[in-house]
Amino acid sequence: MTQTGLYLIGDIPGFTPQIGRLVSMMNYARSTTLQAVAGLGVAELDYLHDPQSNSIGTLLAHIAAAEVGYQAATFDARDLNADERQQWDAAIGLGERAREEIRGYELDHYVGRLEQVRAQTLTQLGRRDDQWLAEETSFRSGQRVNNYFKWFHVIGHEINHRGQILWLRSRANIKP
């Protein structure tokens, strides 16, 4: 955790002021996620605490999947397409299907996907500005929501599951 500026929320070169602040928060949240899983092996990544639990690996895939969903929603104003659904549905849905399909992978696999997805997010955010960040749409309920909220929600979603990962990690004391 020695990245310069990781504890500063403010301007970041290549981004408009508000987007820079948002990216500062994304960077920090991601650093804590990676710290939470550092050094885990396959057995720990696959650990199921009880029959309704998600594994740490699945939660990492779920964090990436949510980001892909919000990319489509905010950058392209669309839902995931068929190819994307095939790739991400298990991670999005969690539960039984995820327990069956998302296992046996090394940490690098999950981190690689997180990084790939994040690189795309940063490229797209770098092409947009604060006016875009403030743009509003409506939920079906009629409630107004802006792009800043949606991307803050992606961060909160990651942190929420990081809290669960930390809890699970402290119980997944798997002896080799």
Add this chain to the structure above:
Amino acid sequence: MTQTGLYLIGDIPGFTPQIGRLVSMMNYARSTTLQAVAGLGVAELDYLHDPQSNSIGTLLAHIAAAEVGYQAATFDARDLNADERQQWDAAIGLGERAREEIRGYELDHYVGRLEQVRAQTLTQLGRRDDQWLAEETSFRSGQRVNNYFKWFHVIGHEINHRGQILWLRSRANIKP
């Protein structure tokens, strides 16, 4: 979840622009915390999943305690005083002492403390401006940190534990 503007991150009357955005995030995060514990009784708030677990009630107290700590740090540039430590130490430290001392309370008790602390935070943030939010200090490591980061961290801390509360809640199916 029908508060107006809960899904908009932007200006809030009474706060400078950046502080308004921060407060938007605080408001939303808090709404999800309260939603996560809505309707819980004492038995569920005291539920201990295993010997090393914190109860949901303790996690709520911990969320409030962290905010009190950051109030002292950022508004007064000091650590908690003796009175505050007496009131909050168990909640800050979690673990055995919290398991012994923080139990038997109704949800209102925890929510009341969260609200009391938050009211103080908002009063103080309303007296400050974006220049204050960007003010930097140093960790002992030499890393720079600004007030925006510290208050974003308070939000992230709350969401992290909300993730654990949701996990625990789904396992605390206590029959009356």
